[in-house]
Amino acid sequence: MAETVVAAEGVPLAKSVQEMSTNREEPPPQFVVKDGSLGVTYSSSSSSSSAVLVPTIDISLLSTDDEELHKLKLALTSSGCFQAINHGISSSFLDKVREVAKQFFALPLEEKKKYSRAAHDVQGYGHDLVVSEMQVLDWCSRLFLRVFPEHERKLNLWPKNPDDFGEILHEYSMKLKEMMEILFKAMANSLKLEENSFSNQFGEQPVMQVRFNFYPPCSRPDQVLGVKPHSDRSGVTVLLQDEEVEGLQIIEDDKWITVPVIPHALVVNLGDQMQIMTNGVYKSPVHRVLTNTERLRISVAMFNEPAPEKEIGPVDQLVDEERPRLYRNVKNYAAFNYECFQKGKVALEEVKV
Numbered sequence: 001m002a003e004t005v006v007a008a009e010g011v012p013l014a015k016s017v018q019e020m021s022t023n024r025e026e027p028p029p030q031f032v033v034k035d036g037s038l039g040v041t042y043s044s045s046s047s048s049s050s051a052v053l054v055p056t057i058d059i060s061l062l063s064t065d066d067e068e069l070h071k072l073k074l075a076l077t078s079s080g081c082f083q084a085i086n087h088g089i090s091s092s093f094l095d096k097v098r099e100v101a102k103q104f105f106a107l108p109l110e111e112k113k114k115y116s117r118a119a120h121d122v123q124g125y126g127h128d129l130v131v132s133e134m135q136v137l138d139w140c141s142r143l144f145l146r147v148f149p150e151h152e153r154k155l156n157l158w159p160k161n162p163d164d165f166g167e168i169l170h171e172y173s174m175k176l177k178e179m180m181e182i183l184f185k186a187m188a189n190s191l192k193l194e195e196n197s198f199s200n201q202f203g204e205q206p207v208m209q210v211r212f213n214f215y216p217p218c219s220r221p222d223q224v225l226g227v228k229p230h231s232d233r234s235g236v237t238v239l240l241q242d243e244e245v246e247g248l249q250i251i252e253d254d255k256w257i258t259v260p261v262i263p264h265a266l267v268v269n270l271g272d273q274m275q276i277m278t279n280g281v282y283k284s285p286v287h288r289v290l291t292n293t294e295r296l297r298i299s300v301a302m303f304n305e306p307a308p309e310k311e312i313g314p315v316d317q318l319v320d321e322e323r324p325r326l327y328r329n330v331k332n333y334a335a336f337n338y339e340c341f342q343k344g345k346v347a348l349e350e351v352k353v
């Protein structure tokens, strides 16, 4: 008999996505994208659009090379997304991060359910938060954990199997913290702002949360998405894509552009809170994930957010007569975003002045 998997808020999914995938079942109607079409796609990874819109940026050059800083600015003003290389994290370590994710998702469902998300919590293992019967579900299982501030970790939800999971996750987040510091400075310098303009807004104790995403093969990639179109509510998201399988797309001029796989690059995409802080100069891209019939895909998204008690808003120097203030100040955008989501509203629209 199929095990009952709690999708969220007490709405049970009869079977897990993984189980349906293994049985090669047709996805149930809740997973089918309603407008019937997944839109126009540029899927070739060599397409010039993806190279222009999602350029590679050499992190090691950002503090010394004005040209690289300019490239960063171009990427963040156009797509809000780039592939970070020379980021200081070794390829072998990134492979380890992927390996523990793979090992966790390969555990029997019973074992993974030990880390299940409680109905009213976001942390733990499970599926989408379901807030309405109309909601289209993602063909994805995920493990969501808060990593920083460290005292807010729910260690009972951190997998004990594989046994180095916690250690690797901690080390990975420490390394990403270092990269974030470089990026905050570079983003401020690229806009000729004071170096701490963004890091100050993130606060002394910024939030870092990780989402391990598992997308099993799906028999209807023409009708079902791994993740629906959304922009991240974070400040900055750093994504470790699958080393082989594409799926992530960003939208540009009504066309979906595939973000190519560069095995040891880290995809950086800005979230809504950076769009707010830059008064709309830097973009929080709308993105989605496609499914495919053959290969499973795993990604690890690290969300960097300002501390919830910090009020964030457009940096003064980015507000003038030519560019009037677009957004009001806001505190705890995460909670605000959730309220909007429940009401079917888009948070970034709701904070416009």
Ligand SMILES: O=C(O)CCC(=O)C(=O)O
Pocket: 211, 213, 227, 232, 239, 241, 247, 248, 287, 288, 289, 299, 301
């Ligand atoms: O799996 C991916 O490539 C992206 C996942 C994503 O957009 C998210 O977790 O917010």
Ligand SMILES: [Fe+2]
Pocket: 230, 231, 232, 287
């Ligand atoms: Fe996302």
